[in-house]
Amino acid sequence: MSKKHKMADEDYPTTGHEWDGIREYDKPMPRWWLWTFFATIIFSLAYVIAYPAVPLIKGATPGLLGYSSRAQLQRSLDSVALENAEIEQLLLATPLENIAKNPSLVRYASAGGGAVFRTYCAQCHGAGAQGATGYPNLQDDDWLWGGDLAALEQTIQHGIRSDADEDTRYSEMPKFGEFLEEAQIEQLVEYLRQISGQDYLAETSANAEVLFADNCAACHGQNGEGNHEQGAPNLKDALWLYGGDRDALRHSIANARFGVMPAWNTRITPAQIRQVTFYVHQLGGGE
CATH class of the missing domain: 1.10.760.10 (Cytochrome c-like domain)
Known part of the structure; x- marks a missing residue:
């Protein structure tokens, strides 16, 4: 049995391209690569026929097997719900x-x-x-x-x-910046810092108790302990939803808060x- 002759590079035709003495040969693709390529084509055609694949205006082709990942998920959810x-x-x-x-x-x-x-x-x-x-x-x-x-x-x-x-639970804090003066707001800021145990300016908060009673106590309580019925926070503890520093307090009083x-x-x-x-x-x- 004669042994198949292995072709040298010079035995192959060229594409006609040559640069600096390097020629481009027109060699055929390896057989294993070609068969793999053909197999992927056959597999893709079979997949398109068997499974949902081709996008349409309202959905996709259902495929011969009728498989649906959404339906499979729903079956799993229904099974768990039944259990x-x-x-x-x-x-x-x-x-x-x-x-x-x-x-x-x-x-x-x-x-x-x-x-x-x-x-x-x-x-x-x-x-x-x-x-x-x-x-x-x-x-x-x-x-x-x-x-x-x-x-x-x-x-x-x-x-x-x-x-x-x-x-729904509902309450709305007034925007006190619309009818209180800036000096009054500053008084309330310092008063809130005082009753919540923070450092405060004593001179500024000195006359704020009456101001608090007239404007804030109806919701937050006479002592600032808060009110669950109105969603009014406790102003005496160290827990602040929007912050307890002066800038945050000033903004809360002047512009109000309205979380949803x-x-x-x-x-x-x-x-x-x-x-x-x-x-x-x-x-x-x-x-």
């Missing part, structure tokens, strides 16, 4: 204050509530619920609208100043609302 149906019904039927007495409900509410929080709440309140300027810290005991389970559930369901919900939280009763299920209510309450804050 959790019994404990979910128990969660909805159990009073919020009794969930902690059932270990199975505690595990279900904590795990589900954590998932809901990380999906919908962490963007504003932080991954650890530590809050930020303008977004409440959910780990402390300083709650504008109350931090017990019932108050938390109502806040999550209906939001704060949410135009989309008729039952969306209502979640149309975005997540009743069971998820209960889960995230329990989750937030057991983070360490709450009342």
Whole structure:
């Protein structure tokens, strides 16, 4: 059997290109490369026929196998929902204050509530619920609208100043810069720093108690202890939603604050609302 002759470079035709003595040979592609290339073409044609592939005006070609990643995901979600149906019904039927007495409900509410929080709440309140300027810290005991389970559930369901919900919690602080003089605002700033235990200018705050009683006490309380019914913050502690320095206080008094939280009763299920209510309450804050 004769051995196949291996061609030398000089035996191949050239493309006619030559530069500095270097010629470009017209060599055929290796057979393994060609077969691999043809196989990819055949595979792509089979894929286009079998699976959704070609984009159309409203969707894509369904493919002979009728596969859909959305349908597969929905089947998985339906399967999980079916498995959790019994404990979910128990969660909805159990009073919020009794969930902690059932270990199975505690595990279900904590795990589900954590998932809901990380999906919908962490963007504003932080991954650890530590809050930020303008977004409440959910780990402390300083709650504008109350931090017990019932108050938390109502806040999550209906939001704060949410135009989309008729039952939303609502209050609005006046812009005192529109009818108080700058000197009076400065007096209130120093008075707030005084009652919250910060350094203050005694001469400026000396006559501010009457000013506070006339303009602020109706919402914040005679001593500045706050009011859950109106969402008025406690002004005597060291916790400030928008900051307790002079510039922040001056801006709050003159221009007011108007934070908004969306209502979640149309975005997540009743069971998820209960889960995230329990989750937030057991983070360490709450009342």
